[in-house]
Amino acid sequence: MTNSYLTAMILAGTMVGLGVFLLVVQMLPAPPALGPALRRLHPLSAGSNTPAGISWLRRRFTVPYADLRLLDRSTDQYFLTLGLTALFCLILPALITVAVAVLSLRVSVFIPAGVTVAAALAGAVLAHREVVSKAAVARAEFTRAMCTYLDLAAHQVLGGHGPVESLDRAASVCHGWVFVRIREALLSAQLQLRPPWDELKALARDIEVVELGDLADIMRTAGSEGANVHQTLRARADSMRDRIRTEALAQAELRTNKLDVPAAALILVLLVLIGYPFMARLFVR
Structure with missing residues (x-):
């Protein structure tokens, strides 16, 4: 066994051991996370104790901050994932x-090493895409819930x-994680003696939900100018429902069009199966 194969075995064993150690650490019970709760109550005064390594990664990689805030995850959890x-x-x-090294196969050690690095990068990319896709689903659910919230507020x-x-x-009579986030924002506004629409506007900006910002702007008009916003809230809720319905119909039509390709391929295969015996007899003659 050459030194290169021995080095590869040692590195492989070290990486596997490190992965098992990190998995075991994640399974151990952790103390309550008071930091996120304090940051929600005092978003302007909360400090940052991020390690230098995490800060270096943040400067060099595009982190979906709005998606993480929507999913209620920290950037440290994102990089850990x-x-x-x-x-x-x-x-x-x-x-x-390890198998290549043990069996003494005539394969360069750089080939499995390159596959290892490629697999690690692919896993990181898949984890990032999972976060983005989950955030897209959560943002769509938040938008649908805003229709109900606008009607109740009206x-x-x-x-x-x-x-x-x-x-x-309006927020107290509804259930679900969306209204929990809204109630937390309203409670934070009460504790900081801020207008609730300012806190809702900040939340909408953080999680990139435009509909929540529109509600905050409408209620700010009612609070500062005393305007009757009942019709405005109802009209905004109706327009949101129309947009959601239009997007759902467009998505359904897109998925229906995607089914045309396998259907056409199936018809082509059936035509080949039906016409092959006839063409075979024709050419044999």
Whole structure:
């Protein structure tokens, strides 16, 4: 066994051991995370104790900050997920490298090493795409929930409640993670003695949900100018439903069009199967 194969075996064993160690560490119970709660209550005064290595990665990679805030994840968790996924993807190529070394196959050690690096990069990319896709689904769910919230706020305004009370009462009667985030924003505004529409506007900007920002702008008009915003809220909710319906129909039509390709391929295969015996007899004669 050459020194290069021995080095490859040692590196492969080290990477597998590190991956197992990180997985075990993640399974251990952790203390309550008070940092995210304090940052939500005091977003302007919260400090950053990010390690230097994480800061270096943030400067050199595009991090989906809005998606992470929407999913209620920190950037440290994001990089940890990418790292664990890459380490997990290292296991199979590392085993292949060990097998090549043990069997003394005449394969350059750089080939399995290159496959190992490619697998790690592919795992990190897949983990990033999973975060982005989950955030897209969550953002669409947030938008659909905003239709209900706008209608409830409009009913509260029509019932004679003020803009601040309308926002609180409309959020308190609904369930789901979307309204939990809204109630947290309203509670943060109360604790910091800020107008609730300013806090909702900041939340909309952080998670990139335009509809929540529109609601904040409408309620700011009611709070500062005393305007009757019942009809405005109802009209905004109706326009959002029309847009969501249009997007759903367009998505359904796109998926239907994608089914034409396998259907055409199936018809082509059937035509070949039906016409082959006839063409074979014709050419044999």
